[in-house]
Amino acid sequence: MAATDSGFREAGAADAPAIAALLTASWQDAYAGLLPAELLQDRMPALHRDAWAAHFAAPRPGIVLLAEGPEGLRGFCAAWLEGDEAYVDNLHLRPGLRGGGVGRALLGRAVRALAARGAARAALTIIDGNEGALRFYRRLGGVDGAPYPAMLHGEAVAYRRIAWDDAAFLVAACAA
Template structure:
């Protein structure tokens, strides 16, 4: 049974480790090997720093039998729920965990005043693009950026009405759905 709870400082290394596993699974064809090799230390430092001085937002964990299955981190920025991370343990996509986490995070920030939502993906992550489009995300044109020293193209997805995102996430996932 999946249990969702808010993350705390002792969860930082588990969140970082899951993030690294997810990135290596999803981004191997999109990022240089040198970046992927540095991820464990980068992600641990990033999450330890976050929990030492948390941003305004929420980090939700999905656990099953005591093991971390996924997480969603979203920040409240000028009335927007900015979804910084939605990652599942490799092999966990397609079971409805992504919409569950995303919907709960968006609902929590809507209750705190967010009226719209957005996130950014690495261009070429077609699985994520399809997932967010199915949830009503409006794709913006790609733009260049730097990610851990690598030049990448990002694509922003936006929801002008956060209630639409929360509602889309509440719909049961079909069996062929992938996050």
């Protein structure tokens, strides 16, 4: 992928603080009511800073793709190549930008990059109850499974896996 593609570029270590800040703001917006306020407000900023610093110190195979505009970082997508699957670990936008096509563009470009490296399928997990995300991924042809219990930073949550048997189908849906 080129260094820039109409406001999109791969992230580097210098981007870690901006990614962590955007991720925290997105979580505080999207998961209010789904996760404890203490986790979102007090613990999440440091957890995200540490996680992204650690990622760039020892990157996983995959891509961290940024969407930028005149106002700065608009969103990012982090997807890992796990066997023949593009696992979308993060797709987050700055609050207020949902519904404008940035997320769809990020997701399609990230999965396309991993498909070029051998990903035949794609999948992700969401926190159950995040109805906006569930609708978004279903519109793109994702098939969701039943919620299952998990722990997230010491808090009980329910996750829901969403999958695409064909990564190319997801890329095409994102481009439509």
